[in-house]
Amino acid sequence: MNYSAPLLLRSRCVHHQAVWSKARPLFREETSPNQRQRNSAGSSASVEKSSKKHSKFDFKNKKLVRNKPNDKAADEGGVLDKSNMNIRKRFRKTDVEINEVTAEKMVLYKDRDIIALNKPSGIAVHSGPKMKNDLSHYLHYWQESGHELPELAHRLDKDTSGVLLLTRHTDAARRLAQLFKERGIVKKYWTITFGVPDHLEGVIQIPLSTRNIAANGNMTRVVLRVDKMAAHNPSTVGKTLPGGVAMAETEYSVLSVCSLAPKRCCLMEVTPVTGFKHQIRVHLADGLTCPILGDHKFAGPVLRASPNLKKRVEAISKTSHLHLHAREIVIPGYLASTGKPLVIKAPLPGYFIKTSKEQGLHVNVS
Template sequence: MPNAIIAEDDDGIRLDRWFQRHAAGISFNIVSRWSKTGSVRLDGKKAGPGDRIAAGQRLDWPDTLPAETAPRPKVKERSPLSDAEIAYMRAMVIHRDAHAIVINKPPGLATQGGTGLSTSVDAMLDALQYDAPSRPRLVHRLDKDTSGVLLLARTARAAAFFSKEFAGREAKKLYWALTMGVPKVSAGTIDAAIAKQPGTGGEKMQVDPETGLKAKTRYRVIERAAGRAAWVEFQPLTGRTHQIRVHAAAIGHCLVGDGKYGGKEAFLTGGISRKLHLHSRRLVIALPDGGRLDIKADLPPHMAESWAMLGFDLALGDVEEAPPPPPPAKKSRRLSSTASGNRRGERRSRSSQPGGSSKPPRRS
């Protein structure tokens, strides 16, 4: 009977996922059938395909497949990367530790492959394996034309942890963008549900209060270029597709270069690039060991040039808004010792008068 000791890199994953990684041809259904007969075991105990495994456990399984089950076709192996591709990917790295690698993704490079895409970050992740036992894993996405901070997990355990942080909205993501015109309200929250736009095959989204999914984005104007454009910081509080782009257009100030949501009105003259001006500037997220990662990515060349042309001071972008001061504490009235009893001529409170109300005032 074959057996294996679970490695650190597989700590916390599902049993069926372990077989996908290390035993080609053994599917979920096969593990499930073995489980029903007690043929697959972890440390001598029965195990099911959905059970989480831990580093150091001993895994035993049958050396023959269940009857009438054909092995799955082998997954096509990835072509080895060229030296140029490896150098290209490693030049993007802005942080590396035991749990994570962070890259500053350039605009124009897709996070994952798809129709009509010849390359992607995911296709070249072998370049960032370094000394780890396996290639890093994607845990969130950036649009193809959006640049900036992209987090990669170096282990399965870290991937599960980071995915949970993103899903629970615990990670703080800040984006810098250039908007057409200047929002009248310099800071606020855009609360507008988003849904797929019919007839676009899911390639375009729209505000849809009836059927859309809840979407909220905080924003603040950092600097203005007269009434022509504004440098705006966006913080998405939810994670909908194209959320910042849709919300910016919804308040009448689409992002510069965003023809999809701004049409012909999304472009500035005067030498400003026609590329999308949206950059993932900063990510703050907890680490699996209890620490915290706080990382920033420099602007891509086309946005840095636009900032220089418009006279924006980059130092202003990292000056965080101070939270509003707390309201002043109410002064308590101190009663003298003679005021504790009923004095002649003392006015009774409203609550003690006939017909008076004892309810506290309503706060607006």
């Protein structure tokens, strides 16, 4: 079911003009010579480290046949019937090694108040029932003597890579939390999708909620709630309505289109205006019918549209990685001397660059 035509706006949203609080002396910017040189040039602080491989990734792909429900009912917010739907799903085991050396290589930016990391794909941010290895277990690697243990300022999905912010004391945590709440911090993601949207840029304004999508009620998934579109307006954006309906909004812009037909894919920049669970993945897969490469959780309805579609997707992506990367974070009004924003970029992972080159996608890695 393609919702893209009636639910997209050609214009972009305007973010809240929230800035870093000036109630107390602002954070000191990075004091390295290179940083001072960048600041003196009058530019916003854009900090990006080289894309050297900082962790050891050990992948083992397996092919497994499992019963998979038909997602048609899920698209309509209904309950699924597990009817003889066997599809092949690729599983992987990812071992991300984090030690004192690799932890230091993950640091993109650091001052007395925050630390920005380049999180690798394959490690969860928070612990959970099925998570034996998560980033919260390694926060001591970024703790300095005499200072508090850093705290996570926000989260990324386990298989999403890119910029992740840590706070180094409670006051920084409070102010960052307020900026996130006011949607003052801008997060930009890069992704490679299978399929190209009808409009090369736009805003997806489709509510979301978590539903049981299996007849026995033991399978949940974030789904579109087109039936709640009437409640989506500027005053409700970012809110959760009764029944757990999230008023989600996502901006997107296509940066490059694959020229190697029939392998239709594109490089896209995505800016979530709101920050609900799995928002980007659901909006792209179900809203635009352009699922992210490597996203087997939300690509089901699209992949089953054609018997040969899954093979074509696997031909595009030689790796089972989720091709979703938190490319950039912008903190407004952060720098004390100029009042300019702090811009932190994370270099693209090797597999992301490799897939882009193989598909003829133009990627500016600077």
